[in-house]
Amino acid sequence: MNSVIVLNADFTYLHTVSWKRGIRLVLKGKVEVLKYGRSVANSFQNLHRIPLVVRLIKFVRRVYKNKVPLNKRNILARDEYTCQYCGAGCRHNPTLDHILPKSRGGSFSWQNTVASCKKCNQKKGDKTPTECGMTLRKKPVQPTISEFTNQQVKQMGLRELLQDLM
Ligand SMILES: [Zn+2]
Incomplete structure:
Protein backbone atom coordinates (compact mmCIF):
# COMPACT_ATOMS: atom_id res chain seq x y z
CA MET A 1 0.00 0.00 0.00
CA VAL A 60 20.21 9.85 -12.09
CA ARG A 61 20.84 7.62 -15.02
CA ARG A 62 17.92 5.32 -15.58
CA VAL A 63 17.97 2.57 -13.03
CA TYR A 64 16.06 0.14 -15.14
CA LYS A 65 17.67 0.52 -18.56
CA ASN A 66 15.64 -1.91 -20.66
CA LYS A 67 14.67 -4.56 -18.19
CA VAL A 68 12.20 -4.57 -15.36
CA PRO A 69 13.91 -6.24 -12.40
CA LEU A 70 12.48 -9.65 -11.63
CA ASN A 71 11.21 -9.75 -8.07
CA LYS A 72 8.07 -10.53 -6.13
CA ARG A 73 6.91 -6.94 -5.96
CA ASN A 74 7.17 -6.46 -9.73
CA ILE A 75 5.44 -9.73 -10.55
CA LEU A 76 2.56 -8.75 -8.28
CA ALA A 77 2.46 -5.33 -9.91
CA ARG A 78 2.44 -6.86 -13.40
CA ASP A 79 -0.52 -9.01 -12.36
CA GLU A 80 -2.17 -6.02 -10.69
CA TYR A 81 -2.35 -7.87 -7.38
CA THR A 82 -4.99 -10.10 -8.90
CA CYS A 83 -5.03 -13.86 -8.56
CA GLN A 84 -4.25 -15.17 -12.03
CA TYR A 85 -6.44 -18.23 -11.45
CA CYS A 86 -9.69 -17.01 -9.91
CA GLY A 87 -9.38 -13.28 -10.54
CA ALA A 88 -9.75 -12.31 -6.90
CA GLY A 89 -7.86 -9.26 -5.71
CA CYS A 90 -5.02 -10.36 -3.46
CA ARG A 91 -3.47 -7.05 -2.47
CA HIS A 92 -3.77 -7.79 1.22
CA ASN A 93 -2.50 -11.33 1.15
CA PRO A 94 -0.61 -11.90 -2.07
CA THR A 95 1.33 -15.04 -2.79
CA LEU A 96 3.38 -16.05 -5.78
CA ASP A 97 2.60 -19.26 -7.59
CA HIS A 98 5.11 -21.16 -9.65
CA ILE A 99 3.07 -22.47 -12.60
CA LEU A 100 5.38 -25.44 -12.96
CA PRO A 101 6.06 -26.05 -9.26
CA LYS A 102 9.54 -25.44 -7.89
CA SER A 103 9.60 -29.01 -6.63
CA ARG A 104 9.35 -30.13 -10.24
CA GLY A 105 12.02 -27.87 -11.61
CA GLY A 106 9.93 -24.75 -12.24
CA SER A 107 12.00 -21.59 -12.13
CA PHE A 108 11.35 -18.17 -10.67
CA SER A 109 10.83 -16.27 -13.90
CA TRP A 110 8.37 -13.85 -15.50
CA GLN A 111 6.94 -16.71 -17.52
CA ASN A 112 6.60 -19.22 -14.70
CA THR A 113 5.51 -17.04 -11.79
CA VAL A 114 2.16 -15.35 -11.25
CA ALA A 115 0.23 -13.61 -8.49
CA SER A 116 -2.14 -15.95 -6.73
CA CYS A 117 -4.52 -15.80 -3.80
CA LYS A 118 -3.73 -18.08 -0.87
CA LYS A 119 -6.71 -20.29 -1.60
CA CYS A 120 -5.76 -21.04 -5.22
CA ASN A 121 -2.11 -21.46 -4.28
CA GLN A 122 -3.01 -24.07 -1.68
CA LYS A 123 -5.47 -25.79 -3.98
CA LYS A 124 -2.86 -25.99 -6.70
CA GLY A 125 -0.08 -27.22 -4.42
CA ASP A 126 2.52 -29.22 -6.26
CA LYS A 127 0.46 -29.71 -9.38
CA THR A 128 0.46 -27.99 -12.75
CA PRO A 129 -2.65 -25.97 -13.66
CA THR A 130 -3.74 -28.69 -16.11
CA GLU A 131 -3.47 -31.39 -13.48
CA CYS A 132 -5.84 -29.60 -11.15
CA GLY A 133 -8.14 -28.14 -13.79
CA MET A 134 -7.12 -24.54 -13.25
CA THR A 135 -6.57 -22.05 -16.04
CA LEU A 136 -4.51 -18.93 -16.15
CA ARG A 137 -6.40 -15.79 -16.99
CA LYS A 138 -3.60 -14.58 -19.20
CA LYS A 139 -0.26 -15.79 -20.42
CA PRO A 140 2.45 -14.43 -18.14
CA VAL A 141 5.10 -12.50 -20.04
CA GLN A 142 8.09 -10.36 -19.21
CA PRO A 143 6.87 -6.76 -19.53
CA THR A 144 8.93 -4.17 -21.31
CA ILE A 145 9.96 -1.18 -19.28
CA SER A 146 7.44 1.09 -20.97
CA GLU A 147 4.57 -1.40 -20.61
CA PHE A 148 5.44 -1.82 -16.97
CA THR A 149 5.79 1.83 -16.06
CA ASN A 150 2.65 2.79 -17.98
CA GLN A 151 0.74 0.09 -16.17
CA GLN A 152 2.08 1.20 -12.80
CA VAL A 153 1.12 4.77 -13.39
CA LYS A 154 -2.31 3.73 -14.64
CA GLN A 155 -2.91 1.59 -11.59
CA MET A 156 -2.29 4.55 -9.39
CA GLY A 157 -4.55 6.80 -11.39
CA LEU A 158 -1.76 9.27 -11.94
CA ARG A 159 -1.29 9.09 -15.65
CA GLU A 160 -2.96 12.45 -16.13
CA LEU A 161 -0.96 14.00 -13.39
CA LEU A 162 2.28 12.76 -14.90
CA GLN A 163 1.28 14.05 -18.32
CA ASP A 164 0.64 17.43 -16.77
CA LEU A 165 4.09 17.41 -15.25
CA MET A 166 5.91 16.52 -18.44
ZN1 LIG B 1 -7.43 -17.33 -6.53
Missing part, protein backbone atom coordinates in the same frame (compact mmCIF):
# COMPACT_ATOMS: atom_id res chain seq x y z
CA ASN A 2 0.93 3.63 -0.40
CA SER A 3 3.68 3.42 -2.94
CA VAL A 4 5.44 6.62 -3.82
CA ILE A 5 6.14 7.44 -7.45
CA VAL A 6 9.67 8.67 -8.00
CA LEU A 7 10.38 10.89 -10.98
CA ASN A 8 13.81 11.69 -12.24
CA ALA A 9 15.03 15.28 -12.12
CA ASP A 10 13.77 15.69 -15.70
CA PHE A 11 10.25 14.59 -14.64
CA THR A 12 10.44 11.21 -16.32
CA TYR A 13 9.12 8.25 -14.42
CA LEU A 14 11.76 6.18 -12.62
CA HIS A 15 10.09 3.71 -10.29
CA THR A 16 8.02 3.42 -7.17
CA VAL A 17 9.25 3.02 -3.62
CA SER A 18 7.53 2.21 -0.35
CA TRP A 19 6.12 5.15 1.61
CA LYS A 20 8.79 4.64 4.27
CA ARG A 21 11.56 4.98 1.74
CA GLY A 22 9.69 7.92 0.22
CA ILE A 23 9.67 9.77 3.52
CA ARG A 24 13.34 8.98 4.06
CA LEU A 25 14.16 10.49 0.67
CA VAL A 26 12.26 13.63 1.64
CA LEU A 27 13.99 13.88 5.03
CA LYS A 28 17.39 13.46 3.43
CA GLY A 29 16.60 16.25 1.01
CA LYS A 30 17.08 14.00 -1.99
CA VAL A 31 13.67 14.76 -3.47
CA GLU A 32 11.07 17.46 -3.67
CA VAL A 33 7.45 16.51 -3.13
CA LEU A 34 5.21 17.24 -6.10
CA LYS A 35 2.06 15.83 -4.63
CA TYR A 36 1.07 14.55 -1.22
CA GLY A 37 -1.33 11.72 -0.61
CA ARG A 38 -4.06 11.79 1.96
CA SER A 39 -2.37 9.49 4.44
CA VAL A 40 -0.25 10.50 7.36
CA ALA A 41 2.37 8.24 8.85
CA ASN A 42 3.42 8.23 12.43
CA SER A 43 7.01 7.14 12.31
CA PHE A 44 10.51 8.38 12.92
CA GLN A 45 9.07 10.02 16.08
CA ASN A 46 7.16 12.43 13.92
CA LEU A 47 4.04 12.78 11.90
CA HIS A 48 4.63 12.88 8.20
CA ARG A 49 2.34 13.38 5.30
CA ILE A 50 2.99 10.56 2.90
CA PRO A 51 4.11 11.81 -0.48
CA LEU A 52 2.46 10.43 -3.60
CA VAL A 53 4.83 11.78 -6.21
CA VAL A 54 8.37 12.98 -5.63
CA ARG A 55 11.07 14.24 -7.94
CA LEU A 56 14.76 13.64 -7.49
CA ILE A 57 16.77 16.81 -7.03
CA LYS A 58 19.76 15.27 -8.75
CA PHE A 59 19.41 13.56 -12.10
Whole structure:
Protein backbone atom coordinates (compact mmCIF):
# COMPACT_ATOMS: atom_id res chain seq x y z
CA MET A 1 0.00 0.00 0.00
CA ASN A 2 0.93 3.63 -0.40
CA SER A 3 3.68 3.42 -2.94
CA VAL A 4 5.44 6.62 -3.82
CA ILE A 5 6.14 7.44 -7.45
CA VAL A 6 9.67 8.67 -8.00
CA LEU A 7 10.38 10.89 -10.98
CA ASN A 8 13.81 11.69 -12.24
CA ALA A 9 15.03 15.28 -12.12
CA ASP A 10 13.77 15.69 -15.70
CA PHE A 11 10.25 14.59 -14.64
CA THR A 12 10.44 11.21 -16.32
CA TYR A 13 9.12 8.25 -14.42
CA LEU A 14 11.76 6.18 -12.62
CA HIS A 15 10.09 3.71 -10.29
CA THR A 16 8.02 3.42 -7.17
CA VAL A 17 9.25 3.02 -3.62
CA SER A 18 7.53 2.21 -0.35
CA TRP A 19 6.12 5.15 1.61
CA LYS A 20 8.79 4.64 4.27
CA ARG A 21 11.56 4.98 1.74
CA GLY A 22 9.69 7.92 0.22
CA ILE A 23 9.67 9.77 3.52
CA ARG A 24 13.34 8.98 4.06
CA LEU A 25 14.16 10.49 0.67
CA VAL A 26 12.26 13.63 1.64
CA LEU A 27 13.99 13.88 5.03
CA LYS A 28 17.39 13.46 3.43
CA GLY A 29 16.60 16.25 1.01
CA LYS A 30 17.08 14.00 -1.99
CA VAL A 31 13.67 14.76 -3.47
CA GLU A 32 11.07 17.46 -3.67
CA VAL A 33 7.45 16.51 -3.13
CA LEU A 34 5.21 17.24 -6.10
CA LYS A 35 2.06 15.83 -4.63
CA TYR A 36 1.07 14.55 -1.22
CA GLY A 37 -1.33 11.72 -0.61
CA ARG A 38 -4.06 11.79 1.96
CA SER A 39 -2.37 9.49 4.44
CA VAL A 40 -0.25 10.50 7.36
CA ALA A 41 2.37 8.24 8.85
CA ASN A 42 3.42 8.23 12.43
CA SER A 43 7.01 7.14 12.31
CA PHE A 44 10.51 8.38 12.92
CA GLN A 45 9.07 10.02 16.08
CA ASN A 46 7.16 12.43 13.92
CA LEU A 47 4.04 12.78 11.90
CA HIS A 48 4.63 12.88 8.20
CA ARG A 49 2.34 13.38 5.30
CA ILE A 50 2.99 10.56 2.90
CA PRO A 51 4.11 11.81 -0.48
CA LEU A 52 2.46 10.43 -3.60
CA VAL A 53 4.83 11.78 -6.21
CA VAL A 54 8.37 12.98 -5.63
CA ARG A 55 11.07 14.24 -7.94
CA LEU A 56 14.76 13.64 -7.49
CA ILE A 57 16.77 16.81 -7.03
CA LYS A 58 19.76 15.27 -8.75
CA PHE A 59 19.41 13.56 -12.10
CA VAL A 60 20.21 9.85 -12.09
CA ARG A 61 20.84 7.62 -15.02
CA ARG A 62 17.92 5.32 -15.58
CA VAL A 63 17.97 2.57 -13.03
CA TYR A 64 16.06 0.14 -15.14
CA LYS A 65 17.67 0.52 -18.56
CA ASN A 66 15.64 -1.91 -20.66
CA LYS A 67 14.67 -4.56 -18.19
CA VAL A 68 12.20 -4.57 -15.36
CA PRO A 69 13.91 -6.24 -12.40
CA LEU A 70 12.48 -9.65 -11.63
CA ASN A 71 11.21 -9.75 -8.07
CA LYS A 72 8.07 -10.53 -6.13
CA ARG A 73 6.91 -6.94 -5.96
CA ASN A 74 7.17 -6.46 -9.73
CA ILE A 75 5.44 -9.73 -10.55
CA LEU A 76 2.56 -8.75 -8.28
CA ALA A 77 2.46 -5.33 -9.91
CA ARG A 78 2.44 -6.86 -13.40
CA ASP A 79 -0.52 -9.01 -12.36
CA GLU A 80 -2.17 -6.02 -10.69
CA TYR A 81 -2.35 -7.87 -7.38
CA THR A 82 -4.99 -10.10 -8.90
CA CYS A 83 -5.03 -13.86 -8.56
CA GLN A 84 -4.25 -15.17 -12.03
CA TYR A 85 -6.44 -18.23 -11.45
CA CYS A 86 -9.69 -17.01 -9.91
CA GLY A 87 -9.38 -13.28 -10.54
CA ALA A 88 -9.75 -12.31 -6.90
CA GLY A 89 -7.86 -9.26 -5.71
CA CYS A 90 -5.02 -10.36 -3.46
CA ARG A 91 -3.47 -7.05 -2.47
CA HIS A 92 -3.77 -7.79 1.22
CA ASN A 93 -2.50 -11.33 1.15
CA PRO A 94 -0.61 -11.90 -2.07
CA THR A 95 1.33 -15.04 -2.79
CA LEU A 96 3.38 -16.05 -5.78
CA ASP A 97 2.60 -19.26 -7.59
CA HIS A 98 5.11 -21.16 -9.65
CA ILE A 99 3.07 -22.47 -12.60
CA LEU A 100 5.38 -25.44 -12.96
CA PRO A 101 6.06 -26.05 -9.26
CA LYS A 102 9.54 -25.44 -7.89
CA SER A 103 9.60 -29.01 -6.63
CA ARG A 104 9.35 -30.13 -10.24
CA GLY A 105 12.02 -27.87 -11.61
CA GLY A 106 9.93 -24.75 -12.24
CA SER A 107 12.00 -21.59 -12.13
CA PHE A 108 11.35 -18.17 -10.67
CA SER A 109 10.83 -16.27 -13.90
CA TRP A 110 8.37 -13.85 -15.50
CA GLN A 111 6.94 -16.71 -17.52
CA ASN A 112 6.60 -19.22 -14.70
CA THR A 113 5.51 -17.04 -11.79
CA VAL A 114 2.16 -15.35 -11.25
CA ALA A 115 0.23 -13.61 -8.49
CA SER A 116 -2.14 -15.95 -6.73
CA CYS A 117 -4.52 -15.80 -3.80
CA LYS A 118 -3.73 -18.08 -0.87
CA LYS A 119 -6.71 -20.29 -1.60
CA CYS A 120 -5.76 -21.04 -5.22
CA ASN A 121 -2.11 -21.46 -4.28
CA GLN A 122 -3.01 -24.07 -1.68
CA LYS A 123 -5.47 -25.79 -3.98
CA LYS A 124 -2.86 -25.99 -6.70
CA GLY A 125 -0.08 -27.22 -4.42
CA ASP A 126 2.52 -29.22 -6.26
CA LYS A 127 0.46 -29.71 -9.38
CA THR A 128 0.46 -27.99 -12.75
CA PRO A 129 -2.65 -25.97 -13.66
CA THR A 130 -3.74 -28.69 -16.11
CA GLU A 131 -3.47 -31.39 -13.48
CA CYS A 132 -5.84 -29.60 -11.15
CA GLY A 133 -8.14 -28.14 -13.79
CA MET A 134 -7.12 -24.54 -13.25
CA THR A 135 -6.57 -22.05 -16.04
CA LEU A 136 -4.51 -18.93 -16.15
CA ARG A 137 -6.40 -15.79 -16.99
CA LYS A 138 -3.60 -14.58 -19.20
CA LYS A 139 -0.26 -15.79 -20.42
CA PRO A 140 2.45 -14.43 -18.14
CA VAL A 141 5.10 -12.50 -20.04
CA GLN A 142 8.09 -10.36 -19.21
CA PRO A 143 6.87 -6.76 -19.53
CA THR A 144 8.93 -4.17 -21.31
CA ILE A 145 9.96 -1.18 -19.28
CA SER A 146 7.44 1.09 -20.97
CA GLU A 147 4.57 -1.40 -20.61
CA PHE A 148 5.44 -1.82 -16.97
CA THR A 149 5.79 1.83 -16.06
CA ASN A 150 2.65 2.79 -17.98
CA GLN A 151 0.74 0.09 -16.17
CA GLN A 152 2.08 1.20 -12.80
CA VAL A 153 1.12 4.77 -13.39
CA LYS A 154 -2.31 3.73 -14.64
CA GLN A 155 -2.91 1.59 -11.59
CA MET A 156 -2.29 4.55 -9.39
CA GLY A 157 -4.55 6.80 -11.39
CA LEU A 158 -1.76 9.27 -11.94
CA ARG A 159 -1.29 9.09 -15.65
CA GLU A 160 -2.96 12.45 -16.13
CA LEU A 161 -0.96 14.00 -13.39
CA LEU A 162 2.28 12.76 -14.90
CA GLN A 163 1.28 14.05 -18.32
CA ASP A 164 0.64 17.43 -16.77
CA LEU A 165 4.09 17.41 -15.25
CA MET A 166 5.91 16.52 -18.44
ZN1 LIG B 1 -7.43 -17.33 -6.53
